[in-house]
Amino acid sequence: MDRPAPPLPDLIASGRGHAGLEWFDLKDTASGAVRRVFLWLPAGDMPKSGWPALFMSDGNAVIATAIDAMRAQAPYPSGTNLGQGALIAIGYPTEDAYDPFRRSWDLGPPPGATYPPFWPDTPEVRTGGGAEFARFILEDVRAFLATRTRLDPTRQGLFGHSFGGLFALWLMFNRPDAFTHWIAASPSITWEDSFLLQHRDAFDPAGYEIRLLLSAGEWEGDELAPFQRGAEDAEKRLAAKKIERTLDAAREMAADLDRLPGVSARYETYPAETHMSVLPVAVNRALHFTFAARS
Numbered sequence: 001m002d003r004p005a006p007p008l009p010d011l012i013a014s015g016r017g018h019a020g021l022e023w024f025d026l027k028d029t030a031s032g033a034v035r036r037v038f039l040w041l042p043a044g045d046m047p048k049s050g051w052p053a054l055f056m057s058d059g060n061a062v063i064a065t066a067i068d069a070m071r072a073q074a075p076y077p078s079g080t081n082l083g084q085g086a087l088i089a090i091g092y093p094t095e096d097a098y099d100p101f102r103r104s105w106d107l108g109p110p111p112g113a114t115y116p117p118f119w120p121d122t123p124e125v126r127t128g129g130g131a132e133f134a135r136f137i138l139e140d141v142r143a144f145l146a147t148r149t150r151l152d153p154t155r156q157g158l159f160g161h162s163f164g165g166l167f168a169l170w171l172m173f174n175r176p177d178a179f180t181h182w183i184a185a186s187p188s189i190t191w192e193d194s195f196l197l198q199h200r201d202a203f204d205p206a207g208y209e210i211r212l213l214l215s216a217g218e219w220e221g222d223e224l225a226p227f228q229r230g231a232e233d234a235e236k237r238l239a240a241k242k243i244e245r246t247l248d249a250a251r252e253m254a255a256d257l258d259r260l261p262g263v264s265a266r267y268e269t270y271p272a273e274t275h276m277s278v279l280p281v282a283v284n285r286a287l288h289f290t291f292a293a294r295s
Helices: 059-073 100-107 130-145 163-174 196-202 234-244 246-258 279-291
Strands: 010-016 022-027 034-040 051-056 086-091 151-161 181-185 210-217 263-270
Touching: 022 130, 034 059, 034 130, 051 059, 051 279, 059 086, 059 279, 086 130, 100 130, 100 163, 130 163, 151 163, 151 279, 163 181, 163 196, 163 210, 181 279, 196 246, 210 246, 210 279, 234 246, 246 263, 263 279
Parallel strands: 051 086, 051 151, 151 181, 181 210, 210 263
Antiparallel strands: 010 022, 022 034, 034 086
C-alpha cells in the first residue's frame, strides 16, 4: 500500500532575488512557525537522478555567498573541481542576516534551557527546539521542494556554522540517514556543559556511510586575533576561549569519529579567521565538500 503524501506547509509569501534565487515563507505544519526557505537551482539540464543538494541553516546570512561561489566556480569544474548542485537555505522573514532569538530555539538541540533576554524589554531566550526544526526540514521543506524540483537522494549535505554546527552534529548522531554529507563549521560542541558528547558516545553509524567535515578559524584556538590583542575585553575573550574550546573540540571530534566504521571525518583550520569572519570560507568549503566533481 502506498503511503499517503505528507501534508504540504502553507505558503505565506514568496519572491525572487539575486541571480535566480527564489524564496518562500512556509508555515510549519506542526508548530505554525513561519520560516523563510531560499532555493537556488543551477542553469541547464537537471541530472536524471536530480540535483545534488546542500541544505544550510542561517539561510539569510549564507545564501548570497553560496550562490556567488557556485556561479563563479561551478561552470569551470576542470579548474575548480566544483560541480553543480541545488542550494537550499533555511532562515527567517527578515532582511537581517540573523534572527538571534529564533535561531537560538531552532538550532539548540533538546532539552535546552532558558537564558536572559538579548535586549531590554524582550522575551527570555530559549534553546531546545532542534527537534522541531529538524522535522520542518526533513518533512515540510523536502515535501515542498518536491513540488519545485527533484533532488538526488544519494548526495545531500547539511551545513551549519556555530549553533548551526552544533545542530548538524546533533542531527547526524540521531538521524544519520537524513543526509549523506555533514559540515559543521566552528561548532558549539561545548555548549550547555558539552551535552553533545553524550550523543557522540551513543552514536552507532553501522549501516551508514557518513562523510563529515569539521572546521574552525585559526583565531578560535587559544590565541586572540592580532586586532583583539590589547583590547579592553581581551582577558574576557581569552577566558571564554578556554571554556568554548571551539578549535580543539572540533579537531578532537573529527579524530574520534574518524575511527568509527563507516565514518570518514576530517578537520580543517582556516588561517587568519575568527568565529564570525570564517563564515564565507566555511560556506565555500561546504560547497566543495558536497559538490566535488571528482573525489
